[in-house]
Amino acid sequence: MDEIVGNSILFLLVGLVFTAYNLATHPDCQEKLIEEIDAILGKEPPNYDNVQKLEYLERVFCETLRLYPSACRTHRLAERDIVIEGYTVPKGTDISFPIYSIHRDPRFWENPTKFDPERFTPENKAKWHPYAYLPFGHGPRSCIGMRLALVEMRLAIVSILQQYRFKTCEETEVCKKLDPL
Structure with a gap:
């Protein structure tokens, strides 16, 4: 049980850190x-129902998880x-399925290292290969905590952004290129 709780907290924090980083380095988004x-x-506090209506937030999370998946690979x-x-x-x-590399493969993603939440509009999603996006795995063995993690991330980011803004500082290193291998 401790391992499950620990992994849940880790995945939540990783998702929040990279989402904050992407928002700070892309102030327009x-x-x-x-x-x-x-x-x-x-000014209404976020709750399960109202955060489900935030379509752009969903796109931001999906694009963050594409660039920085919580699991770099999965096995079958x-x-x-x-x-x-x-x-x-x-x-x-x-x-072994290298999720990180698949998510940055130019055969599946135009300009794959660019942070672009618009990739996740319904029109764009319809064009994808069905296995090009696997942040939580795929099929019956996909991550059991996926829905909970996404709800927790929505609630946390909305709570923060209702009061604060993410900004870079002089020490912030903006990563220009990551090697997917």
Whole structure:
């Protein structure tokens, strides 16, 4: 149980830190998000129901999780022998999916290292490969705490932005390029 609680707190903090970083380094996105919060919530405290209405916030989180997924890879065991592009993968083989690299692969994402929440509009999402976005894994073995983590992140970020703004300082290092391998 302690491990579950510890991992939950870790994933929440990682998500919040990278969201704060992205908003601080992209003040235009932060202002757009604040405008949405003000328009929908005003001074009303965030709760489960009202944060669900914040569409731009959802895009900001999704883009943050694309660039900085909480799990860098996931694994599955091959249930049967399979041939993929001429290579035989025997049953029982551990297959690793490099989420971090997939999320930054230019075959799936235009300008993949750029923070762009507009990738997550319904129109843009409809164009994706179904396995190009895996911040919580995929299918029946995806992260069981995904919904809780997203609600907690929404509540925390909205609570902060109703009173404060994220800003960079002189010591803030803006990462220009990360190597996905």
